[in-house]
């Protein structure tokens with residue numbers, strides 16, 4: 001089972017996350033992005049009378065988790081978006097984890113449309129019932145909306161040439177395949193092959209928009225922290241700078257004392273912070289992990305604890 005699982009998806013920062021989560025045998029835990037169960041399995045192994053709720057919005061992950069935990073009554077599997085965590089858990093919990101983004105299996109499955117190097121439909125929905133696909137965005141957003149999207153979520157400084165090519169192309173026929181879009185982007189960025197494929201950042205931006213990843217994360221952080229017991233920990237692994245910035249700023253804000261009167265009033269009354277920042281600097285993978293798992297390169301683990 002171990003070899004099979006690592007072929008599907010190698011969990012990132014596994015030992016570091018499990019150590020920081022401080023799993024209690026009788027505790028209650030939620031894995032918001034259970035995927036193929038790499039982190040969940042380690043948590044479940046440490047439970048005696050405790051319980052783990054595994055959430056994922058991807059049907060393939062859910063089918064896998066249902067098989068993995070079939071005979072384990074300490075684990076419940078829920079297909080949902082973790083933005084609904086407050087409705088999924090019925091009582092406060094000892095620990096919540098998020099390992100954000102897509103799984104290797106999703107990324108490597110051409111039919112999901114996440115990869116710019118495999119022919120597939122321009123889809124990119126993590127939840128196959130989601131209302132908007134990448135093709136909907138590419139074919140229906142205005143020129144200005146596309147420019148804004150690639151700047152904001154792809155960090156592309158000058159996306160105009162690519163966007164103009166998309167707009168011209170779709171006047172003749174809609175863009176429907178990953179390779180069609182990847183080639184169009186490459187044609188706008190000629191020259192020697194750079195270290196990164198030029199389509200990478202455009203695909204990243206589309207994926208974030210299709211799945212509303214940053215909005216979902218922002219709202220879920222508030223809900224997840226409300227779901228923690230005193231002493232409970234929230235551990236989050238991010239893979240790109242935009243989501244890491246959201247987590248970093250939220251954790252910083254939550255663990256600061258605040259002047260309850262505000263800075264315009266001469267009196268001051270400081271509030272006690274509700275959270276303790278466990279990681280002043282993020283935990284990052286070792287050289288060895290990075291060598292063994294390319295996907296781990298950009299991973300950052302941040303943790304806070306409710307006081």
Ligand SMILES: C[S@@+](CC[C@H](N)C(=O)[O-])C[C@H]1O[C@@H](n2cnc3c(N)ncnc32)[C@H](O)[C@@H]1O
Nearest residue numbers: 011033035036037038039056057058081082099
């Ligand atoms: C990086 S993988 C997690 C891998 C997992 N930790 C493991 O060890 O197998 C991320 C997973 O989170 C899921 N996911 C991402 N955003 C989600 C959301 N908002 N709600 C529910 N699941 C989400 C994806 O479907 C994917 O399966």
